[in-house]
Amino acid sequence: MRSRIIPTSLVTISLMASMVLLLSIERIQQGTEEGFNQSISGVDAIIGPRSSSLELVLYTVFHLGRPTNNITTKTVYDIKQRSDISWLVPIALGDSHRGFRVVATQSNYFEHIKYGNNQSLIFLNGVAFSELSEAVLGSDVAERLNYNVGSEIQITHGSVESIGSKHDDFSFKVTGILKKTGTPIDQAIFLDLKGYELLHLGWMSGKKVFSLDDIDLSSLPAGALDPKTVTAAFVGLKSKITLFKFTKSIREYSKEAISAVIPGIALSELWSIVGLVDKGFQLLSWIIIAISLIAMVTLIIASLDNRKQEMTIYRANGASPKFLAIMVICESLVIGLVAIIGAIILVIIVTYFATNQLNLALGISPSFKWISLEEIKVFGLILFAGVLSSLVPAVMVFRKNLHQTLS
Numbered sequence: 259m260r261s262r263i264i265p266t267s268l269v270t271i272s273l274m275a276s277m278v279l280l281l282s283i284e285r286i287q288q289g290t291e292e293g294f295n296q297s298i299s300g301v302d303a304i305i306g307p308r309s310s311s312l313e314l315v316l317y318t319v320f321h322l323g324r325p326t327n328n329i330t331t332k333t334v335y336d337i338k339q340r341s342d343i344s345w346l347v348p349i350a351l352g353d354s355h356r357g358f359r360v361v362a363t364q365s366n367y368f369e370h371i372k373y374g375n376n377q378s379l380i381f382l383n384g385v386a387f388s389e390l391s392e393a394v395l396g397s398d399v400a401e402r403l404n405y406n407v408g409s410e411i412q413i414t415h416g417s418v419e420s421i422g423s424k425h426d427d428f429s430f431k432v433t434g435i436l437k438k439t440g441t442p443i444d445q446a447i448f449l450d451l452k453g454y455e456l457l458h459l460g461w462m463s464g465k466k467v468f469s470l471d472d473i474d475l476s477s478l479p480a481g482a483l484d485p486k487t488v489t490a491a492f493v494g495l496k497s498k499i500t501l502f503k504f505t506k507s508i509r510e511y512s513k514e515a516i517s518a519v520i521p522g523i524a525l526s527e528l529w530s531i532v533g534l535v536d537k538g539f540q541l542l543s544w545i546i547i548a549i550s551l552i553a554m555v556t557l558i559i560a561s562l563d564n565r566k567q568e569m570t571i572y573r574a575n576g577a578s579p580k581f582l583a584i585m586v587i588c589e590s591l592v593i594g595l596v597a598i599i600g601a602i603i604l605v606i607i608v609t610y611f612a613t614n615q616l617n618l619a620l621g622i623s624p625s626f627k628w629i630s631l632e633e634i635k636v637f638g639l640i641l642f643a644g645v646l647s648s649l650v651p652a653v654m655v656f657r658k659n660l661h662q663t664l665s
Contacts (some may be wrong), residue, residue: 329487368381454485
């Protein structure tokens, strides 16, 4: 028995590892998809410069990548006057604060933008900004940087912190902190569009030309802080029926090259791409499982000659050939059960760390079950396949001992 501990352990570990790979890939893919789909709700379309629909959704909703171009506020204003639009919220991107994306918008952002199952944004502390020198923080920003209502922050020009690129001549006061949503909103800093425009008065071609300290803000003419361009705009329509007609008319807008993207359709494109990779990994995992099961059967068959003395003792104590065959099947069953229990423990551990990494990298916090019905079915299938494959050495043991009994 001792001679079989090492090879049996290796077969068990390989079977367990293959199950962990299979289920971890499936869990992470489903969790990521769920997190992405719940990141924005209630938004019928996103208007932005004409580009890839997926790219537009990624940098406006998930803060991944950088905007390739802007659209003029005149265009946004023209579109806002349409009779089929219920509300419109413009946003401007490009700056950051200590690694967190800055989103310049209007205070109605917190009223119209929702997440999950049409859940509204809730303030954990404070209120939305009402002045151009005020800011609202996502929950992760406040927690990781230890900010509270009343804290003052300075924004960095561009998406990367670098010496000399900070807007150190103007500070924003935190007036509100949002409740955790499990979406990229948690990792964003929200400013008023006019405050964002004020930051860039002294900048030209990405460089500071003069400081705001040299300007008397009260002497600025009316409209001086109205932004000339924005990155994109979130749109809510009065009726969902008009959605496709609306997106088509936006594409045909003659005054500027813009497009309207439906978030759900853009995300479905993403999952169609990711799904192909996911299926490839799943196929690889099933192949590894099959190889592990073959290795288990090979191990049992190879050990039969070394177990003659063991079988003889069992036969001397009255064990029938049928009992010996069942014993071989039970051995494979035990190997499968141990591998499954180990896989469940490891999958839970992998899921825990994957959740943290997804939150850090993408700002999403998917929820995972301890074990799902589909995973139980997978475990059952693998266990059944293991028992089925053990019938080969079981039949060999049965026939061999049956011949010895007859002789």
